[in-house]
Amino acid sequence: QLLLQEPGPRLVKPSETLSLTCTVSDSSIIISNYYWGWIRQTPGKGLQFIANIQDGGSTFHNPSLKSRVTISVDTSKKQFSLSLTSVTASDAAVYYCARFIMRSVVISQIDPWGQGIQVTVSS
Amino acid sequence: QSALTQPAYVSGSPGQSITISCSGTISDIGYYNYVSWFQQYPGKAPKLIIYDVFNRPSGVSNRFSGSKSGNTASLTVSGLQAEDEADYFCSSYSSRSLYVFGSGTRVTVL
Numbered sequence: 001q002l003l004l005q006e007p008g009p010r011l012v013k014p015s016e017t018l019s020l021t022c023t024v025s026d027s028s029i030i031i032s033n034y035y036w037g038w039i040r041q042t043p044g045k046g047l048q049f050i051a052n053i054q055d056g057g058s059t060f061h062n063p064s065l066k067s068r069v070t071i072s073v074d075t076s077k078k079q080f081s082l083s084l085t086s087v088t089a090s091d092a093a094v095y096y097c098a099r100f101i102m103r104s105v106v107i108s109q110i111d112p113w114g115q116g117i118q119v120t121v122s123s
Numbered sequence: 124q125s126a127l128t129q130p131a132y133v134s135g136s137p138g139q140s141i142t143i144s145c146s147g148t149i150s151d152i153g154y155y156n157y158v159s160w161f162q163q164y165p166g167k168a169p170k171l172i173i174y175d176v177f178n179r180p181s182g183v184s185n186r187f188s189g190s191k192s193g194n195t196a197s198l199t200v201s202g203l204q205a206e207d208e209a210d211y212f213c214s215s216y217s218s219r220s221l222y223v224f225g226s227g228t229r230v231t232v233l
Contacts (some may be wrong), residue, residue: 012195046125046167047212047224062221096168105155111171111180 002026004097004114011120012091020085021034022097022114029078030055036073036080039110040093040119048093049107052100053080060105092121126151126223127213131194134231136204143228145196151223153194159215160198161187163227164209173198200230208232 003025012018020038029033037052037060051061051071059071070083084091093118101109128146135141145152145160152158158176161169171180173189176196186201196215200207213225 046226047214049189049222049224060221064220075209084128103157105153107222108159109171109174109180110159110161110169110214113168116168 002028002099002112004005004099004112006097006114006117009118009120011122012087013123014088014121015086018087018091019081020095020097020117020119021079021081024078024099027078028099029073029080030075032056033101035060035102036097037071037100038095038097039113040091040095041116042093045093050082050084050095053106060102062105066110087121089121092119094118103123108109124214126217126220126225127202127225128217129165129213129225129228131226132229132231134233135200136233137203137205138216139203140199140201141203141230142197143200143211143213143230145198145215145225146177147196147215147217147223149194150156150219151194151215151217152191152196154218156191156218158189160187160196161212162209163212169212203232205232 015020035052038050053059053071068085073080096116097114160173163169167231173205177189219221
């Protein structure tokens with residue numbers, strides 16, 4: 001069973017950069033049919049797609065976050081990472097990593113999801 | 124604010140069927156057949172239960188079914204069981220925002 005693992009809760013100061021990494025439990029990170037990415041969830045705004053990436057480097061970004069987001073993949077470590085710059089209180093959320101199946105440029109499936117990381121933004 | 128609108132609460136008795144609606148626009152649900160549904164228990168990650176409007180991933184109960192009409196997608200849970208008590212979210216490809224989620228529906232089994 002594929003597992004996606006993220007480290008524990010994170011505390012980030014306002015204006016700083018949030019960096020998160022997700023580890024894939026098997027070698028499917030190199031399968032070109034799969035993309036790997038991030039989704040966040042807050043009680044107020046609900047679920048929000050952030051970005052995803054394929055092992056070859058192809059990416060898709062949420063237009064509203066694109067200017068602050070960098071997503072990368074390291075297949076040798078079976079990991080992919082998210083960097084979100086200039087964080088504010090509105091970036092506080094549970095961040096999930098997940099596997100995506102794309103149909104051309106469209107997200108068809110998001111499965112499975114990691115267990116989630118609680119990110120707090122506070123000075 | 125979520126782009127797709129769902130009822131906040133739906134309830135039903137064991138054995139009954141319930142339907143959760145997910146209302147969008149011509150820019151998402153109305154034009155594309157890429158609607159998904161997720162089940163989420165408190166404190167847990169969402170789990171995919173329907174994709175591409177009506178397809179079920181392997182291992183998902185056939186009591187869950189999806190459909191679409193116009194700008195509205197629907198999830199039906201048949202033979203409601205106590206274990207179905209959870210939050211349910213819809214999602215869709217969007218030509219405006221790439222990918223959007225629904226506001227979520229809390230299902231209560233009476």
